[in-house]
Amino acid sequence: MPANQSFYITTPIYYVNDDPHIGHAYTTLACDALARFKRLDGYDVHFLTGTDEHGQKVEKAAADAGVDPQAFTERVSQRFRQLADDMGFTHDDFIRTTEPRHIEAAQAIWKRLIDRGEIYLGAYEGWYAIRDEAFYAESELTKGADDEKLAPTGAPVEWVEEPSYFFRLSAWQDRLLEFYEKHPDFIAPNSRRNEVTSFVKGGLQDLSVSRVSFKWGVPVPDDADHVMYVWLDALTNYITAAGFPDTESASYKKFWPADVHMVGKDILRFHAVYWPAFLMAAELDPPKRVFAHGWWTNEGQKISKTLGNVIKPHDLVERYGLDQTRYFLLREVPFGNDGDFSRESMVTRMNSELANDYGNLAQRALSMIAKNLKGIAPEPGAFTEDDQAMLNAAGELPAALRPLMDAQAFHEALERIWVVIRAANVYVDRQAPWVLRKTDAPRMGTVLYVLAETIRRLAIMTQPFMPDASAKMLDAVASPGDKRSFGDVTDTAAMLAPGAELPKPQPIFPRYQGEEEGEGA
């Protein structure tokens, strides 16, 4: 058991202007499962999420709504807190970039960069898209209706000339490549690492890191005309939450560098190129790992507002249940790949794997204890080889899952648990306790003990993925609330106590019986 080990994991900060959708839920869910896993494994975890509240778009949206930007962000950031509640997320901190602690940190990293000559004042001119908050080269532009110039994203652009501070990103190309070389696990999955390194090898331009064209941002220290460019501001949230600028603080020393930044693949470059460059330039440690996950499609179709097939996490939870939704999202697709949400696969996994394999395993075993042993956990006799093999298979799960979770291979971790669940169903059939009831009652007791104990071990392992259902299952085998960590899987003091009174078993994963009529969102 790791003692006093820390684990710092982050989601991106979500742009307040967005409506929370399955993509946001997915990123944070992955972090939540990993954070819970690490906590159960004895780590001191810091799990951070939050909202990105600056930028021209927010300023504009607030103006359109007739409120000041701060009031506007107050209102819309609430939607992301609601999402966290809907999904059962266990973040330790919810950061907002408009908080004083963050403004202080963002200005502090700026000063470090200025002091080291990494930022200089220049001028920017180019085609700028407000919607994307990005500049585009002339060659990238396309023409829309009325000869309007458009960014590759379709956003209208305008010619902007303004003074701007620049970060000397071009000077960091070699050091970044060296860093990737030395830390092969920094970018995951592998295919993404290749993309990033080839991007960096292609040459880096100095990066504009300030704007004078709007005010809703972190003011640049000693130059009130400028606000910080949104990415320098936003990325800094990860160290703000660790205690920066106080690099001597206990929390900064404990949690920085972060263990994993979880991001969608669209913002990988900012996290894998700009962010480590900013940090190294400021003489701060870069994070240990950035994992870029994929996107979801809906019934095979790309999700878009125009198509009207946006998946709202809340709707999934209402329809299928929270743990079922969490399970599906983490089990259906190799983490890092794109995935498809379909009602059919959702219902199949829910019924076949949760209700039939797992839920019914518990129900059949516990019902026999309830009916034949008055709900009292039996005193087991000597374990046979088969018994021992069953218990061991479940007992080995913590060790088997650690490397998988460290690689963010959530689907494989779940599959590994299901190998044991299937083995337990095989064990029940082979031992046939319903036959033993008539022929060898003490042996039946041993078999049922092994089953209940196996279920206890399994339920401990499924907690990170399906916290509520796992808790119910642990309650069903009379597992004390303080003996549910991975150390308790094989700890004899935590094992099912013979004589313990088990509650009347209740189905934990109901089958989905809903009509499948109608299509679309």
Place this chain on the structure above:
RNA sequence: GGCGGGGUAGCUCAGCGGUAGAGCAGGAGAAUCAUAAUCUCUUGGUCGGGGGUUCAAAUCCCUCUCCCGCCA
């Protein structure tokens, strides 16, 4: 156009030098403790096409083709 990844059973994918695997779906049977759930057996693939290396190739090399990603 450049770079990278991929094309393996009806579906989703694993295997990446030693004569094809899993889950789901399909078929047959067993059992009856259980949310009619479970278990066993089973149908099914010339591993995208072609060429080469090797005693031996999904697995290495070349080439063609299709799909996806990143960059231009």
